[in-house]
Amino acid sequence: MELGPAVQKMSVSQPPSGRGVPCLRCRGTCAGFEPHSWRKICKSCKCSQEDHSLSSDLEDDRKIGRLLSDSKYATLTARVKGGDGVRIYKRNRMIITNPIVSRKDPTFDTITYEWAPPGLTQKLIIFSEDYQQAEGLAWHKKHFACQECETLLTGKPFALDNTSLLCTTCSKSKRL
Numbered sequence: 001m002e003l004g005p006a007v008q009k010m011s012v013s014q015p016p017s018g019r020g021v022p023c024l025r026c027r028g029t030c031a032g033f034e035p036h037s038w039r040k041i042c043k044s045c046k047c048s049q050e051d052h053s054l055s056s057d058l059e060d061d062r063k064i065g066r067l068l069s070d071s072k073y074a075t076l077t078a079r080v081k082g083g084d085g086v087r088i089y090k091r092n093r094m095i096i097t098n099p100i101v102s103r104k105d106p107t108f109d110t111i112t113y114e115w116a117p118p119g120l121t122q123k124l125i126i127f128s129e130d131y132q133q134a135e136g137l138a139w140h141k142k143h144f145a146c147q148e149c150e151t152l153l154t155g156k157p158f159a160l161d162n163t164s165l166l167c168t169t170c171s172k173s174k175r176l
């Protein structure tokens with residue numbers, strides 16, 4: 001049975017672009033990228049698509065890593081394991097998944113943000129009206145509290161001791 005070009009185009013076995021690109025990790029043992037039917041790996045060497053340099057983001061990350069490596073922003077780069085010591089840019093992506101459960105069929109509403117500040121988790125997302133700024137630092141209003149007695153300090157006097165918040169009473173008792 002002959003398949004039409006439209007059916008072949010929609011077929012799962014349609015190879016993605018980049019077929020035959022040699023693996024950067026295996027260096028010679030892999031004949032070239034051969035995509036797995038449903039995983040994002042190579043069939044022949046089991047390495048990821050990034051190891052075959054299929055994504056254009058990888059080359060961009062290396063270029064940005066070279067630019068940032070000797071600057072004050074070197075913390076935004078990382079050394080690749082098994083690499084040649086070249087620093088690449090660490091992409092900072094955040095994926096938020098909200099399960100929407102209806103009967104027995106859970107569906108997921110997923111939002112992917114291209115950039116999120118390091119250390120930010122889904123529970124600590126700070127919206128523009130939900131933060132308190134003090135001494136050049138931004139604090140979530142629920143966490144703007146004394147670290148000793150856990151009293152909320154919004155609208156109250158406080159002391160900042162090495163990025164730890166203290167109310168006036170705890171600050172006085174700590175000095176004594």
